[in-house]
Amino acid sequence: MNMAWRSKLFAVTPIESWPQLDVSVLSPSDATRHNMRKAALTLYAHGVSHKEIEERTGLPRQEVNRLLRRCTTISGDGQILGFRALTPHKHTVPYVRLAPVVCTKGSGGSGCAGALGQLFDRFPELQRFIEREYLRTNAGKKSHDVRVRIVDLHGMFINWLKAHGLTEDEWPLNTNNEGEETLRRYCHSLVDEGAESAIFARYGERAAKRSKLGTGVHRAFSMRRPFSAVQLDFHKVDAASVITIENPDGVEIEVPLARWHIGLLLEERFELILGVVVALEINPTSDSVLETIECALDPITVGANNCALVIGSGNRIFPNQLFEQLNGQCFSVLRMDNGWSNTAMDVINNVVDVVGCAVNFGPVRAWWGRDAIERVFGQMERASLQRSPSTYGSDVKDSRRKAPGATAERLHINLRDLIRSLEKVIVEHNSTRSESLTMGSPLAALEAAMHNPNSMFIPSPLPKVLRDIPLVMYKTLFVTVRGNRKTGERPYVKIGRWRFTNERIAYDFSLIGKELKAYCSIRDARVVFATLIETGEDLGRFVPPRRWSDTLISYRDRALFFSAGANERRSERRDRKASSWLPVESGHKRRARVEKSSEKPSAKEALVMARQEVQYGSPATPESDCPAPASSAVPSTQPATRFSLDRVVQIDHVFVQE
């Protein structure tokens, strides 16, 4: 290596920039040897002659050149090895066996180092075969195993070798385990390299996606400003429940549910819970999503006749209830899950229009992008929900799963109790010191930021004009104006089983049949604005039915009350014996009416008449038309049958169930 080559080498890779080694981890003798070698190379880099290098370090020219070649070898991380190559006994290149493998039949694996590599050199397609089988990602043919076991792969490996002419006295067929351990180590090394495809093939999609984390590479962008980014998600509560809710009059209504959900909005910087909503739905709707967001924007207040089944109603729970400055405080980015309700365009448009933020949908099933919110859900589940004995558990083998349906019939959850327990979890989370905030609590950290003008917190509320209108988050519906000129029924629209009208449409019968675009407040079902689609005319605010005008109830809760109440009404009707109060036509009257009528009796009437005849004999002439109560009938001690004459009782009036 002449001087020109030497200066060119060190011009390209100055020795000062060579990767270093932490000498403190070496033994004293290794450290001494390392330092001597390093000194020799440093002298060489500075143009000192080999003779002088040998005098000072004891290393001859050949050794210095050998060390130089080792140090300038490219390592696996793309750099030269540098001073790392000076470690005694360090391999700078992978071991390649040159000598033939010699071992006798039945011997162990000693003396066979590098044998597999040699086999791959001889049969390049063998290496591809092993990698293809071990890292297969789809079954393909029925005979293929997606995740083949090493022991099965080894069988395929041996069969392949035999099919390609390997004899019994060649490696690996002439060893005890036939190279199984070598094959196992090789296969593990394929995954150890950390390739996502290899992890996917062996451990599944979830593991492959998880392997993207912790690479030491920071994201291209991360938010540091308070209220810069928030995360929204819904958590499924797998507890079969009969949840009792109270209507504005205090009447309890039961809502049986196999599952229900909790919606949560979390501020990313301080991991502060901004809003939580209980969604008594099998699947969360876009209304629940919007209500969760509105809960964080607009503080929940309590008033008379407040029918809100909401967390924070009556207590100061959320940050916007604790700090007036946060009334209407908005955010710049909303991260959402890819669940179907979240991605309804209603939600996206509403949020972008009102809050002005960007909406981010992360990769599908990438829970780690929202690890903070998932952590909070875990806390909520542990704190308040897994105590419920009626849980479906995580799967059919979950020991907590004990006839959840039956238990739910016995376990009634009062919604108010549930809300109180969730409020406690929220307050605890927001007030608990956290390592991620250097042992400050989320609320304390936010308060400190709000009071520090040099912090990154800048109050960014909704415009005042929007806050004054109770329509922060709204649902849009297309409704038709109804009414009837002939009967004098003034124009109105029906939304959520309520009739809404106002002076504008009430006095304009020409609007009947026209389509309106209605904007309904998510939080207050009484608030509706509408525009006429045909002309774009703003029709203003609509007036709710008078009986509801003083009751605050959310759009969702109204639907819940009507739906749950309708179910209860239906089942109560079935059980009610109210028909026992109602008289029916006696047999003779029915017959007289039928005979008078020129029409033939209907099949039903004929059947009733025939039954009455069988049961009660020929009808006698009634003395009066007034029905007598059922108790006046002579009770039968035996059940009447179609052909039984034991129970021939002459009674004037019969009360039958409708």
Next chain:
Amino acid sequence: MSNRGRSRTIAVTGQPSAPVTVRKESGGDINLWYFHSPKNRRRYVFCGELVFLVAILLEADREIESYGAPCAADYPDKIAPHLLAFRTDGGQVAYFTQYTDGSARKRSETGPSSSAKSDLAETTSIIVTDKVLRDRQVEIENWIFLCAAMNRARQLPGYVESDVLRALTTDGRPVSFATLLNQERVDKACMLAVIGNSLQRGAIFCDTKSAPLSLSSMISKARPS
């Protein structure tokens, strides 16, 4: 060569496509960003986080008149740019984004070579990497904040706030965010929007590149260029 890269920009006309629909073309593991651009006054769907971040920087760049989704027909045999920007001097810039860190798959996405050129006249191609964007995090976060503020009050005129801003910056002395937001007659949301719009137009100056915006950030009348 397929024209349908994974990272791309979709300009929204009418109702934006639902994420499910967008993912059918762009892939399940890509970041989607729904964003209303104050500069272009329209909505976009950005497929890929880097594309979104580049768009934010373009919102801040006064030399960029507008930007949008390229027309696929203009790139029949090439990889279409992820974003196409139009300069105030009439030139065009085709932006490509690329990861240099992270998984091999991420790094293999997109990827015209550095010498790729568009056939369109006066079009410069720029490849923006995640490293470059990481170095500009402060500016990006500032402008994400300002864009949201501008969007929030975009339907409101902001005359009062504009007058206040003009009055307080006329004499050339800097004024803080806190002072502007605490003025009696102003609506904070509208004032933030007016500040954002004025910065975007170059009517006022505030350092958004090297320091995060705060209540003590100073705004002054723009220096003549």
